[in-house]
Amino acid sequence: MITTKTILQPEVLEAVVVRFVGDSGDGMQLTGTQFTDTSAMFGNDIATFPNYPSEIRAPQGSLYGVSGFQVHIGSVEISTPGDNVDLLVAMNPAALKTNLYAVKPGHTIIVDTDSFTKKNLDKAEYKTNPLEDGSLENYRVIQVDMTTMTKEALKDVEGLDNKSITRSKNMFALGMVYWMYNRPKDHTVDFFNKKFKGKQHLIEANTKVLNAGYYFAETLELIPNAYTISPAKMIPGTYRIIGGNTATAWGLLAAAEKSGLELFLGSYPITPATDILHELVKHKHFGVKAFQAEDEIAGVTSAIGAAFAGDLAITTTSGPGLALKGEAIGLAMMVELPLVIINVQRGGPSTGLPTKTEQSDLMQAMYGRNGESPVIVIAASTPSNCFNFAYEAARLALEHMTPVILLTDGYIANGSAPWKIKSTADMPAIKNHKIAKIKENWSPYDRDEKTLARNWPVPGTPGLEHRIGGLEKDRVTGNISYEPINHEEMTRIRAEKVRLVENNIPELKTEFADSxxxxxxxxxxxxxxxxxxxxxxxxxxxxxxxxxxxxYINPMPKNTEEILSKYKKIIVCELNAGQFVSILKTRFTKFEFSQHNKIQGLPFSNDELIQHFKQLV
Amino acid sequence: METTTAVKKYTFKDFTSDQEVRWCPGCDDYVILRSMQKALPEMGVNKEDVVFISGIGCSSRFPYYMSTYGMHTIHGRAPGIASGVKLANPNLSVWVMTGDGDSMAIGGNHFIHLLRRNIDLNMVMFNNEIYGLTKGQFSPTSIIGQKTKSSPYGNTQPPFSPGELALGANARFFARIGGNNPKDMTQIFIDAHKFKGTSLIEVLQNCVIFNDGCFDEVTDKEVKEDKQIFLEHGKPMIFGKNNDKGLVLNKLKLEVVTIGENGITQEDILVHNAKEEDKTLHQMLVRLEYPLATGVIRSFTDVTLEEREDALTAQVKSNSKFKKADDLFFSGETYEVK
Structure with missing residues (x-):
C-alpha cells in the first residue's frame, strides 16, 4: 500500500507546510481552516494561503477546478505560508497533477485512491496511473481508499444521503493529518457541534469520519512515526486567526469607533477586494453604512459625499477600479476631504491576473490622477497588520484632511495569520477637524498651522454654509480663483500638507544588521x-x-536617508518591474540601488531571494 | 423633511450667495436660480440643512450662487456624491443640479441607478439639448439633424427622451416645466422637496447662445397654452387658450379632443392621477408631443432606500450581541497564549 523511498524525518519538527487540494466541492478550504485553527490553539505560529480556481463551479475532476489551502505551522516564527510542502493531501488525480511540483522530494503525499478512476485520470490528462507507473517514487505516497472507508464508517448512521456521505471524506483526511502531527481533535468536534447544531446525524457522521481517519492512521501504522511541532514562543495574550481583508475591515470599524464617526463604505465588487465589502456590510449593528454602488466611480463618489457630510468615508477596490476612481480621488484631494481608498492589488495591467498577487499599482496610487495631485500612500505588510494600516489610513485621512490610499495585495488579503487581538481602547487617538461654531472672517480653507489641514465644516451646522468644488480656490476665501500666483501657491500648499505627514508617522526601522x-x-x-x-x-x-x-510610501519616514547611508549596497525587492525603486532613485540620488523584481503573479520564494542576496555580499 | 430644530423664517435673499452670477445674459438658468431661491423659504427647511451638489456644465455652476452648503464636483458624478451626502445625513435636503450632457451622457449610468434606488433627494435637470460650456456640441437630447459644432451637417444620433428614460428606470417623481415659467417651477420645486423619494424635474431651458429658441414652439408665451398641457393631480387633462381641449384614451393612445364637439363633454376627459403606481398612462403623457405634458406627471409614493436601510439596521441592532468593536474582535474562535 505504501511506496516508500523514505528520507527519515525527525520526530520533533520546527515547522511544517501542509497543502490540502481537491475539487472545488471537496471542502478543502474548510479542512485547511480546521487544521489551522487547531494548530493555532495548540500554540503554533501560522501563516495560510488559499488558492481557489477563478471558475465558481468548475467541472468535477478538471485541472482548472482544483481548489487548495496551504498552511505553514511552526514552533518558530512563521512569516510566510511556505514555498514547498512537506505534506500534500490530494483528493483526486487533477489535484495531484497540479500540485506535485510543490512537494519536497522524499516527503509525503496522501491520496484518495477511490478517486483515481479511468475517468478522473483522463480528466487530469494522465496517460498512465501515477500511483502505478513509478512516477512518484521520489515521494512517500500513502494510498488510502478514503471514499470507501468513509462509507464504511457511516454505514450505521441514519438519515444520510449518498452526497453527504462522500462529502465528509475530507474529514477522513483531516483525521489522518491530525494523527500524523499529533493534534487534538476536540476543536474540530466542537466546531461540528456548533455548525450542525440540531442536526445530530451530521454531528455524529462528521465526528465518526474524523475519528475513523485518525485511528486508521494510527492502527495501520501507515506513517512510521507521528511528528509534533511544539508551541511557538509568542507574546502572551488573546489571539485569533485572521485574514487580511477581514483585518482591514476591522481596522476601519475600530477607527470609526475611536474617532466617534459613522463609517460609510461606497464600493463595487472586484476581486480580490470584495471580501472587505462582505465583512463591513454585516456590521449594521455598529451603524456601518455599506453602499454597493452601480460602478467603481459611484463607489468613490458616494464616499466623497459622505465625507462632505461628516462620515468616516471609505472606498475599496483593486487595480482596474482604482483607475476608474482616479478623477474622483483628484476631486477629494482638491476639496481636501478625508477619504480612505483601499486598493487590494492584483496582477495587472488591464484585467491581468485577477486572482494573483502583484505590487504593480504603486505608480498608479502615487501619480494616477490629472494635475499635481499628491495623496498619502501607505501599505500594509502582513495579513494581521492590515488591521493597523486600515486604522492608520483612517487616522491620517482625518488628521490631515486628505485622501489616503492604502495598498494591500491579494497575497496578504487572502492569507491569514495569528492576530494578537487589539482592543480599540489600545489604539491611538484620532483627531478630526470638524468645527461647530462660526468665528469672525471664517473660511472653509482656514488651516491648522502645524499640519496645513483645512477645517471640516459639515452640512447641518448653522452658520458654516459654504461651497467647495473641483475648480481652483482662493487660498484665503476658498472662492473660485483663476489667479496665476494663487494657483501655484495652492499647488504647493497641497503638496506641503502631504509632506508634513512625515511628522505624524513612525521612523523607518531596520531588522538584523543595522549597518x-x-x-x-x-x-x-x-x-x-x-x-x-x-x-x-x-x-x-x-x-x-x-x-x-x-x-509609509508617501511621505516616507524622515530617517529614510539616514538608514540608506548605513549600508554599502542596497537592493530593492518588489513584485513589479521596479516601481518603488524608481521613486527611491528620484528622491535619493546619491545612492545606487540594485533590484530584485518578479512579475509572475506569485510571491517571492526564499530560494530566489537568498541566491540573489548572496551574490551581492 | 424632518428637521430637528425649529424652522427659521427666510426670504429669497437669505439663499443668495455673494458670488457674481456668470451665466450668459438672458439664460433660463437665471429663472431656475431665482425660482429655487423663492421656493426654499416655502419648504420649511433650515438653510444649514440644504445641500446643492452639481457635476460639470453651465447648470453645475448653480451651487456657487446659493448661500447653502454645496459642492461643484466632476462631470456626471453628482448623483453618487449626493447619494453619499444623503445616506450619511438623512436630515439634509439634498439637490442635484445637472444638465442633459451631465446626466444623460457621461452620467447616464448614475442617473438611472439614482432613480432606481429611490433615495429621498431631488434632481433638477437643465435640458437645453446642447453642450453649452464646451461651446456648442450636440447632446444626447439634441434632435436628429440639429446642426452644432460637432455635427456641422446635422446630428445623426437619435436622442433620448429624459422622461421616458426616467420612467424606465422606475422614477417615482417626474415633472417637466418650461424654463420661462418661474411661477409653476417654484411650486414644482416645493412639491419635489415634499415628496419622499427621488424627484426628477426636467426644465426645458433655453440656451441663448448655442441653441436659442429650441423650445419656442411649445414654451413661447403666445403658444404655450395651446401647445402645453399643465398637469395637476386630481384635475381633468384640459388645455388650450379657451380651456376647451382635452385628452381622452382612444384604444392604446392618447387623443386630443375638443369639448363641445362630437358630443364630448368635460366628463369624458381623463383626470390626472399622478399618484398611481401603474405608470402606463404616465409614460404616454411623457411621450406626448402635442400637447407637451408639463407639471408633475408622476408622483408615486414608494418606500425609500433610507427607510429600507433604517428598518434593517434597527432589526440587526436589536438582534446583535455586538455593541462595541471589541465585542466582535474577541468573539468566536479566539485562544490564549500564555
Missing amino acids: GDLLVIGWGGTYGSLHSAVKQISDEGYKNIGFAHFN
Whole structure:
C-alpha cells in the first residue's frame, strides 16, 4: 500500500507546510481552516494561503477546478505560508497533477485512491496511473481508499444521503493529518457541534469520519512515526486567526469607533477586494453604512459625499477600479476631504491576473490622477497588520484632511495569520477637524498651522454654509480663483500638507544588521517573504545584511536617508518591474540601488531571494 | 423633511450667495436660480440643512450662487456624491443640479441607478439639448439633424427622451416645466422637496447662445397654452387658450379632443392621477408631443432606500450581541497564549 523511498524525518519538527487540494466541492478550504485553527490553539505560529480556481463551479475532476489551502505551522516564527510542502493531501488525480511540483522530494503525499478512476485520470490528462507507473517514487505516497472507508464508517448512521456521505471524506483526511502531527481533535468536534447544531446525524457522521481517519492512521501504522511541532514562543495574550481583508475591515470599524464617526463604505465588487465589502456590510449593528454602488466611480463618489457630510468615508477596490476612481480621488484631494481608498492589488495591467498577487499599482496610487495631485500612500505588510494600516489610513485621512490610499495585495488579503487581538481602547487617538461654531472672517480653507489641514465644516451646522468644488480656490476665501500666483501657491500648499505627514508617522526601522554590506528593502505585502529570507541568510552567518520594510510610501519616514547611508549596497525587492525603486532613485540620488523584481503573479520564494542576496555580499 | 430644530423664517435673499452670477445674459438658468431661491423659504427647511451638489456644465455652476452648503464636483458624478451626502445625513435636503450632457451622457449610468434606488433627494435637470460650456456640441437630447459644432451637417444620433428614460428606470417623481415659467417651477420645486423619494424635474431651458429658441414652439408665451398641457393631480387633462381641449384614451393612445364637439363633454376627459403606481398612462403623457405634458406627471409614493436601510439596521441592532468593536474582535474562535 505504501511506496516508500523514505528520507527519515525527525520526530520533533520546527515547522511544517501542509497543502490540502481537491475539487472545488471537496471542502478543502474548510479542512485547511480546521487544521489551522487547531494548530493555532495548540500554540503554533501560522501563516495560510488559499488558492481557489477563478471558475465558481468548475467541472468535477478538471485541472482548472482544483481548489487548495496551504498552511505553514511552526514552533518558530512563521512569516510566510511556505514555498514547498512537506505534506500534500490530494483528493483526486487533477489535484495531484497540479500540485506535485510543490512537494519536497522524499516527503509525503496522501491520496484518495477511490478517486483515481479511468475517468478522473483522463480528466487530469494522465496517460498512465501515477500511483502505478513509478512516477512518484521520489515521494512517500500513502494510498488510502478514503471514499470507501468513509462509507464504511457511516454505514450505521441514519438519515444520510449518498452526497453527504462522500462529502465528509475530507474529514477522513483531516483525521489522518491530525494523527500524523499529533493534534487534538476536540476543536474540530466542537466546531461540528456548533455548525450542525440540531442536526445530530451530521454531528455524529462528521465526528465518526474524523475519528475513523485518525485511528486508521494510527492502527495501520501507515506513517512510521507521528511528528509534533511544539508551541511557538509568542507574546502572551488573546489571539485569533485572521485574514487580511477581514483585518482591514476591522481596522476601519475600530477607527470609526475611536474617532466617534459613522463609517460609510461606497464600493463595487472586484476581486480580490470584495471580501472587505462582505465583512463591513454585516456590521449594521455598529451603524456601518455599506453602499454597493452601480460602478467603481459611484463607489468613490458616494464616499466623497459622505465625507462632505461628516462620515468616516471609505472606498475599496483593486487595480482596474482604482483607475476608474482616479478623477474622483483628484476631486477629494482638491476639496481636501478625508477619504480612505483601499486598493487590494492584483496582477495587472488591464484585467491581468485577477486572482494573483502583484505590487504593480504603486505608480498608479502615487501619480494616477490629472494635475499635481499628491495623496498619502501607505501599505500594509502582513495579513494581521492590515488591521493597523486600515486604522492608520483612517487616522491620517482625518488628521490631515486628505485622501489616503492604502495598498494591500491579494497575497496578504487572502492569507491569514495569528492576530494578537487589539482592543480599540489600545489604539491611538484620532483627531478630526470638524468645527461647530462660526468665528469672525471664517473660511472653509482656514488651516491648522502645524499640519496645513483645512477645517471640516459639515452640512447641518448653522452658520458654516459654504461651497467647495473641483475648480481652483482662493487660498484665503476658498472662492473660485483663476489667479496665476494663487494657483501655484495652492499647488504647493497641497503638496506641503502631504509632506508634513512625515511628522505624524513612525521612523523607518531596520531588522538584523543595522549597518553593513547590504540593505534589503521591501514595501507592502512582501514583508513575510523578505523577512524570512533575510533571517535565514543571517542565521547562516551573513551578519552584515539588514532589512528595512516600508509601510509609509508617501511621505516616507524622515530617517529614510539616514538608514540608506548605513549600508554599502542596497537592493530593492518588489513584485513589479521596479516601481518603488524608481521613486527611491528620484528622491535619493546619491545612492545606487540594485533590484530584485518578479512579475509572475506569485510571491517571492526564499530560494530566489537568498541566491540573489548572496551574490551581492 | 424632518428637521430637528425649529424652522427659521427666510426670504429669497437669505439663499443668495455673494458670488457674481456668470451665466450668459438672458439664460433660463437665471429663472431656475431665482425660482429655487423663492421656493426654499416655502419648504420649511433650515438653510444649514440644504445641500446643492452639481457635476460639470453651465447648470453645475448653480451651487456657487446659493448661500447653502454645496459642492461643484466632476462631470456626471453628482448623483453618487449626493447619494453619499444623503445616506450619511438623512436630515439634509439634498439637490442635484445637472444638465442633459451631465446626466444623460457621461452620467447616464448614475442617473438611472439614482432613480432606481429611490433615495429621498431631488434632481433638477437643465435640458437645453446642447453642450453649452464646451461651446456648442450636440447632446444626447439634441434632435436628429440639429446642426452644432460637432455635427456641422446635422446630428445623426437619435436622442433620448429624459422622461421616458426616467420612467424606465422606475422614477417615482417626474415633472417637466418650461424654463420661462418661474411661477409653476417654484411650486414644482416645493412639491419635489415634499415628496419622499427621488424627484426628477426636467426644465426645458433655453440656451441663448448655442441653441436659442429650441423650445419656442411649445414654451413661447403666445403658444404655450395651446401647445402645453399643465398637469395637476386630481384635475381633468384640459388645455388650450379657451380651456376647451382635452385628452381622452382612444384604444392604446392618447387623443386630443375638443369639448363641445362630437358630443364630448368635460366628463369624458381623463383626470390626472399622478399618484398611481401603474405608470402606463404616465409614460404616454411623457411621450406626448402635442400637447407637451408639463407639471408633475408622476408622483408615486414608494418606500425609500433610507427607510429600507433604517428598518434593517434597527432589526440587526436589536438582534446583535455586538455593541462595541471589541465585542466582535474577541468573539468566536479566539485562544490564549500564555
